[in-house]
Structure formats: C-alpha cells, structure tokens
Amino acid sequence: MSGKRILTVAQKAVSHIKKGDPLLAPLSFDEEVIFSEGELVQVVTPVGQFLGEAYLAKQNKGIGWIYSWEQGESFDYEFFLEQFKRAKSVRKSLLHSKSTDTFRLFNAEGDGIPGLTIDYYAGYAVFSWYSEGIYLYKEDIVSAFREVFPAVKGVYEKRRYHQDDEDASGFIYGEKAPSPHYVKENNVLFATYLDEGWMTGIFLDQRHVRLDLMSTYAPGKTVLNTFSYTGAFSVAAAMGGAAHTTSVDVANRSLEKTREQFEINGLSPEDHRIHVMDVFDYIQYAKRKDMKFDVIVVDPPSFARTKKRTFSVLKDYSAMVEDLIDISSDKGMFILSSNAATYKRKKFRSDLEKAFRNKGIDYSIVKEYGLPEDFTTVKANAASNYLKVFVVQKH
Structure with a gap:
C-alpha cells in the first residue's frame, strides 16, 4: 500500500510473531511507537524481512495487531x-x-x-x-x-x-x-438486555460448564453459586434438578435479575435463596450456621472492591477456596473458574491445589474446561484463551 509506514520490531519479538502471535505490545519495539489510532503499518524484522500487515490502536492488551500474514493485504x-x-x-x-x-x-x-x-x-x-x-x-x-x-x-x-x-x-x-430479550442456551431460557451498559445478563463463555452442571453435577444436590451475577449457574442447576440453590452477589441488581431468570423458566424463586451480600461475609455467615453445600460454583471478577475489602484473583483466590472448603459437604464438588488472562493456568491450578493441601483435604480434579468452540483463539497468543475452569471433587 503506497504511503504505509514500515515498523521494525525488536529482535526479541520476532520469534513470537513468527509463531503466529498477532499482538503488538510496547515491548515489541526498541523505541516508543507514536501513532494515530487505526493507522495501518507493515511490520518487519530488524533485517527488513516482512512479518505482517497491522493496524495500530491502544487497548489494554497492547498497541496494535497484525491482521494479515499476507504482504499487501488491505484492511477493508x-x-x-x-x-x-x-x-x-x-x-x-x-x-x-x-x-x-x-x-x-x-x-x-x-x-x-x-x-x-x-x-x-x-x-x-x-x-x-x-x-x-x-x-x-x-x-x-x-x-x-x-x-x-x-x-x-x-x-x-x-x-x-x-x-x-x-x-x-x-x-x-x-x-x-x-x-428483556429471551434467549435459549441448552434449552434453558435467559433474560438479556442488549442496550444496558456493558453487560447483557449472561456470560456466554460458560455454556459448556452450565450444561454439565445441569446434567451431571447438580441433580439432587444443594448448590451454592458465589459471585452469582444474574444467577445463570443457579438456574441451570435448578433446571437440572438441584435440590436447592443459593445465589450470593453483592450487587443490588442481582436479586431482581436472578428472580427473573427463575421465573421465565417456570421455577419459583421462593424455592431458592438469593442473597444480596458480600460473598466473603456470606461464607462467614454460613460457617456460623454450620451450613454445608454439595456443589460450590466460584466464578469471581478478576478484581473487585467493596466498602469492606478488595479482592484480586491473583492474590486472594487460594485463601477464598480454603474458606469455602469449610462450608462444603463431605464429598463436596467445586466448580472453580477464572477469566483473568493474567492469571495463568499453571498458577491457577497450583493455587487451588494449595488450598486443599492447606486444609488437609484429599481431592481430585475431575474435569477441566477452557473456552467453548465458538470462542476461537490464536494458539500463539495465550492471553486470548483466558478461561480456566477446574471441577474439583473433595474426598
């Protein structure tokens, strides 16, 4: 393309890009790149070898993306x-x-x-x-x-x-x-709101996990859904025949939204518990009441701050699981999830195993999930495959 700027990446970035990683980060270059949003550039190695056609844009992952490995391909x-x-x-x-x-x-x-x-x-x-x-x-x-x-x-x-x-x-x-606009996932209805801020009412990347919760893990069991948002896991569990579900989320809207999800599926919210409450306060409450749950679902935000505390998955996940073990039944099952791209799978698994070891509890990991097939990823860019879910069985 006539007039397109040529950018030379740092030598240390060449191998990543050649493996197929399309992300251009500030560290991909030896010097700071000054650019206009959406600017199209051609990326080359320090010796001038073509690597890819790219566009530049500031976002949390970096400063640009290679969109094509074919020289001269237009972005149109x-x-x-x-x-x-x-x-x-x-x-x-x-x-x-x-x-x-x-x-x-x-x-x-x-x-x-x-x-x-x-x-x-x-x-x-x-x-x-x-x-x-x-x-x-x-x-x-x-x-x-x-x-x-x-x-x-x-x-x-x-x-x-x-x-x-x-x-x-x-x-x-x-x-x-x-x-609301009603949608269907594995024959379960969910109320969505397509024009209300960033969220719509359901996280679509957990489809396979909800299906297995409904068909395999929840039937006949008591289920605790922490950080429950609109109660999607709770409704899936109830539709699968859970004996009872408890949903806990600090957001005020979670009560109304969760009730709605039960009702549109012909379920009575009164048959289940929905708490607008800090999850960590609820865990302590459940301990005091000697409550036990057969299945505990944990899908927290990467970072959260309330009036009482700050939570980070990187720092606090393991300790939270230790607390949750105390309110699990003898053969309790845990569905432990994180969507934080910075929380690497190896570290996540290590933190979960550490929690069970610290409590002196025997356990086994019975299943692991990543993103469903519609969330296509680039193998060379690990951050794009962000979802990590482990199903852990307590012995």
Whole structure:
C-alpha cells in the first residue's frame, strides 16, 4: 500500500510473531511507537524481512495487531467480508441449533479481526469494540457483516474502550430487541438486555460448564453459586434438578435479575435463596450456621472492591477456596473458574491445589474446561484463551 509506514520490531519479538502471535505490545519495539489510532503499518524484522500487515490502536492488551500474514493485504470491506464468511461457516451447527440460540458469533483475532467481538442473541447481534482504532473501520465492518448475516434482525454495540458505562452502549441498525430479550442456551431460557451498559445478563463463555452442571453435577444436590451475577449457574442447576440453590452477589441488581431468570423458566424463586451480600461475609455467615453445600460454583471478577475489602484473583483466590472448603459437604464438588488472562493456568491450578493441601483435604480434579468452540483463539497468543475452569471433587 503506497504511503504505509514500515515498523521494525525488536529482535526479541520476532520469534513470537513468527509463531503466529498477532499482538503488538510496547515491548515489541526498541523505541516508543507514536501513532494515530487505526493507522495501518507493515511490520518487519530488524533485517527488513516482512512479518505482517497491522493496524495500530491502544487497548489494554497492547498497541496494535497484525491482521494479515499476507504482504499487501488491505484492511477493508473485502477483507472483513472474507473473515465473516469464514466465521459463519465454522458456526453452522450453532446457527442451526434447536437448543441454543445465543453464542459468540465472531471472536476477534481468533476469527481474523482483532479488537472486535460479536455475540449473537436469538436473532440480534452485539458488537464489542475494544479500541478507538478498530472503531474507525466501523462502516466497512458493519457493511460486510450485513452482507454475510442478512438474517440478523438488529445490531447493538458496546464501545469497551470507553470508561463511562453510560456512553458505552448503542444501537446500530435494524429493529430493536425487546427488553428483556429471551434467549435459549441448552434449552434453558435467559433474560438479556442488549442496550444496558456493558453487560447483557449472561456470560456466554460458560455454556459448556452450565450444561454439565445441569446434567451431571447438580441433580439432587444443594448448590451454592458465589459471585452469582444474574444467577445463570443457579438456574441451570435448578433446571437440572438441584435440590436447592443459593445465589450470593453483592450487587443490588442481582436479586431482581436472578428472580427473573427463575421465573421465565417456570421455577419459583421462593424455592431458592438469593442473597444480596458480600460473598466473603456470606461464607462467614454460613460457617456460623454450620451450613454445608454439595456443589460450590466460584466464578469471581478478576478484581473487585467493596466498602469492606478488595479482592484480586491473583492474590486472594487460594485463601477464598480454603474458606469455602469449610462450608462444603463431605464429598463436596467445586466448580472453580477464572477469566483473568493474567492469571495463568499453571498458577491457577497450583493455587487451588494449595488450598486443599492447606486444609488437609484429599481431592481430585475431575474435569477441566477452557473456552467453548465458538470462542476461537490464536494458539500463539495465550492471553486470548483466558478461561480456566477446574471441577474439583473433595474426598
């Protein structure tokens, strides 16, 4: 492309890029890179060997992405069209599923357009833009999407590089979704809200975990769902025949949202417990009451701050599991999850095992989950495969 700037990466970054890692970080270069958001550049080695075509944009992962390994490839409507066609072809089974109509339709660098994800909610789509740089290509991206996915009735967007939640969400085209908009996952209904800030009401990356909770782990059991958000794990457990569920989340909205999820599935919220309460305070309360749970689900935010305490998965997960062991039944099962990309799988597993060792409890890891198949990843970029879930059985 005439006029495109050539950027030389540091020698230490060459091997990562050649392995297929598309992320360009500040440390990928020997000197600070000054750039305009969305600027297209060509990336080369210190000896001038072509590595990739890239766009530059500031986001939490770095300062840019290689979008193509083919020299001279444009970042335009035709390029986006091909990426969407490919993404659609690998999701044929989900697009025609009778039991599930909500999933990740397009997953950023895993599907060929870094910095953009698209989630599907029963006929509607939600675009998430992760940098101002990728947002500058919105017109061509949306046009290509409409060409490939004409059946999508309406599209919303989340500008996740914005700090202000109120300005983060918007409507792009088509007809607006009802509010709430009911979607189906493994034949369980969930109420979603596509235009209410950053969140919609369900985290789609836990689909397989919820299915196994419903079909295998929960039937006949008492289930504690910590950091429960809108109660998706609780509802899945109840639909699978759990004897009882308890949902705990500090957010005031969690009570109303969780009740709603039970009700739309024909379940009475009164048959279950929903606490608006700090999870750590609840654990101490449960200890005092000598409460025990057969299955404990833990899917915390990477970082959280309340009036009483600050929680970080990197520092506090292991100690939290030790506390939860005290309120588990004799053969209790734990579904332990983290979506923090900085919390590496090896460290996460080590922290979990440390908790059980410190309590003198025998255990076994009965299953491990990563991202579902619709959350396509780039193998060379470990951060893109962020989800880690271990199912641990207490003996």
